[in-house]
Amino acid sequence: MGEDPPGLDLSRLGPWLADAVPGAGSELTATLIAGGRSNLTYDVTDGTGRWIVRRPPLGHVLATAHDMAREYRVMSALQGSAVPVPRMLALCDDDAVVGAPFYVMERIEGTVYTRAAQLEALGAERTRAISTRVVDTLADLHAIVPDGVGLGDFGRPDGFLARQVARWKKQLDASRSRDLPDADELHRRLAADVPHEGAVGIVHGDYRLDNVLIDAGDRPAAVIDWEMATLGDPLTDLALMIVYGRIAAAAGPVVADANLAPGFLSEAEVVDRYASRSDRDLSRFGFYLGLASYKAAGILEGIHYRYRHGQTVGAGFDRIGELVEPLLRTGLDALD
Structure with a gap:
């Protein structure tokens, strides 16, 4: 033993x-x-x-x-x-x-790619293939009818977006230690203009490259870390994946930055690829980006709060708080 x-x-x-x-x-x-x-x-x-x-x-x-x-x-x-x-x-x-x-x-054999350096070693062509297939897998997930796989009662999809707005306001308010006027404005605008939700789908809740094991053939071997999964509007997954990429571009080595590797699909390419594989309406995608920015800002403000109170230690956490206000402004820009 x-x-x-x-x-x-x-x-x-x-x-x-x-x-x-x-x-x-x-x-x-x-x-x-x-x-x-x-x-x-x-x-x-x-x-x-x-x-x-x-x-x-x-x-x-x-x-x-x-x-x-x-x-x-x-x-x-x-x-x-x-x-x-x-x-x-x-x-x-x-x-x-x-x-x-x-x-x-x-136990699935596969690689978790978190750093741009890992993908740079593979080259731009393989990196592009990996990122494309990760987007395709997300579209495949969102195409599954929950009732068809026995998940029709897995969540409360009615009012999902409105509840997400309220939930992340509560989360942000609980960890706020400073004045964040853009947070108040972003919440106001999100709450005032929640779009009509499309067909209910399975939402992973934390979908990004480092929650997908990639096999030796550069294909997804397994999607992992389903602890946030529920039923709701799947476009929240797509938007959050893009916002994670924006955080990586701003944060440096503190967070996973694999999306910065040469060959990785750009934001526009991610959305276009998803749209080509999905029949979901992306005409209000700016709202989803705004909501994802608000959610991410709440998460980062929580980390900043814990850092200020000595509850989080480690390299880079002293800069996390600097990302919150630019992220909130990005969310407001998305709504425009």
Whole structure:
């Protein structure tokens, strides 16, 4: 039995895994491969087989924000669809095993590209192919009819956009430590002109290149990190992906900047590619960009707040606050 990584009691997990997953042994070693405020991800092996285990972050968390059963359910539903996802193997809702609900899924071979330097090493042609296929996969996700894969009751799509505006105002207000007049103006304009929502779709909630594993053939092998998934207006995914790219251009090495690599699709090319693969109405896309900017500003202001209060440390966090006001102005410009 190997040393326990934070949040995973291997002496308890081993017997459970051997019983729940055919062929799995009970003597395990594990490595934490992603952690923090998001769900924790572990690479687990018995010396022969390898699996991925996901559980909520350590400490007190909102159950609705880290619902293992929801994440397990959406990926199970997408098995065999045009959207590649890992095969789900077992779900445990008994806190007594590792201290929180968790699930086990297939380990997929693939690369997570977060940095422009990684893609630069591949060359512009391969980078263009990767970014194009990532956009295509998003369009494929949004083309899936939720009822057709058993997800018709997965969320509350009615009034989705209005609730998003209200939710992110609450989030921003909770972490605001300074005057941000553009935040007030952006919220006012968003709330006053919510567009008519199109057909309900599956929303990933955090779609970007580094949440897609890319295989050796430069194709998406698996879309991961579905903890924010719900039903609603899928154009919010497209807009947020673009806004993440804008943050990368402004923030430097603090955030993932793979979209800055030569060959990566530009904003206009991303939208055009998506439009060519989707029948969704993009005539009000400026609203979605404004909303995505407001959401991202709320996230960054929260990081800035925690940094000022000594709750976040690390290189670059001292500059995060500088990104908020330009991002809010970008959101206002999008509405124009």
